[in-house]
Amino acid sequence: MNDVVIIGGGAAGLFCAIEAGKRGRRVMVIEHNAQVGRKILISGGGRCNFTNLGTTAENFLSENPHFCKSALARYTPQDFVRLVRKHKIDYYEKKLGQLFCRESSRQIVDMLLAECERAKVEIRVSCEVKSVTRNDIFEMETTAGKLRAKNVVIATGGLSYPKIGATDFGYRIADQFAI
Numbered sequence: 001m002n003d004v005v006i007i008g009g010g011a012a013g014l015f016c017a018i019e020a021g022k023r024g025r026r027v028m029v030i031e032h033n034a035q036v037g038r039k040i041l042i043s044g045g046g047r048c049n050f051t052n053l054g055t056t057a058e059n060f061l062s063e064n065p066h067f068c069k070s071a072l073a074r075y076t077p078q079d080f081v082r083l084v085r086k087h088k089i090d091y092y093e094k095k096l097g098q099l100f101c102r103e104s105s106r107q108i109v110d111m112l113l114a115e116c117e118r119a120k121v122e123i124r125v126s127c128e129v130k131s132v133t134r135n136d137i138f139e140m141e142t143t144a145g146k147l148r149a150k151n152v153v154i155a156t157g158g159l160s161y162p163k164i165g166a167t168d169f170g171y172r173i174a175d176q177f178a179i
């Protein structure tokens with residue numbers, strides 16, 4: 001059984017998978033598109049504005065303002081830039097700290113896939129999660145059968161751009177578990 005199933009193979013899901021995999025967890029990412037990271041591919045006009053050097057907790061709205069403080073203290077924009085450099089992705093600053101790939105957003109998706117492979121993350125594409133229930137563990141109905149996991153991460157994103165895979169799944173799960 002997986003330690004964690006991450007539903008959604010976008011930027012959030014893939015990055016979460018890498019970090020959990022690095023901590024020795026057995027991780028599976030489920031993505032209903034035939035490929036992961038489709039929204040990343042169109043981001044930044046195809047060049048992915050992958051971070052901003054001036055990012056601070058004050059740039060985020062949250063019911064718990066301390067969350068962003070601790071998250072950004074543990075992983076900074078400079079940490080992401082180091083990862084981009086490690087993968088020899090050429091980038092430039094457009095203005096006001098905005099960093100873009102010089103070539104293509106594809107490089108960011110390839111970087112995330114390479115890091116997933118390194119962290120031994122299993123990625124299952126063309127598989128849609130239909131439902132999640134919880135008893136002692138989580139059980140999921142998918143288009144490829146039932147799955148079980150000790151932990152589930154919902155990383156199915158928001159509703160923008162349904163034609164590239166966006167769904168209201170995350171909102172429905174939040175309602176179901178009364179979050």
Ligand SMILES: Cc1cc2nc3c(=O)[nH]c(=O)nc-3n(C[C@H](O)[C@H](O)[C@H](O)COP(=O)(O)OP(=O)(O)OC[C@H]3O[C@@H](n4cnc5c(N)ncnc54)[C@H](O)[C@@H]3O)c2cc1C
Nearest residue numbers: 008010011012031032039043044049128129156157165167
């Ligand atoms: C045109 C455009 C340009 C942008 N440019 C930038 C930019 O340059 N820089 C920047 O930082 N941000 C940019 N953004 C915003 C950024 O792309 C998103 O904030 C980010 O990609 C969201 O990542 P995510 O992982 O949360 O969600 P998503 O990328 O939406 O990933 C969610 C994934 O879950 C999958 N999914 C949904 N339901 C299910 C299900 N039931 N079962 C299995 N899989 C499911 C979806 O197919 C999708 O792949 C842009 C957004 C758009 C639309």
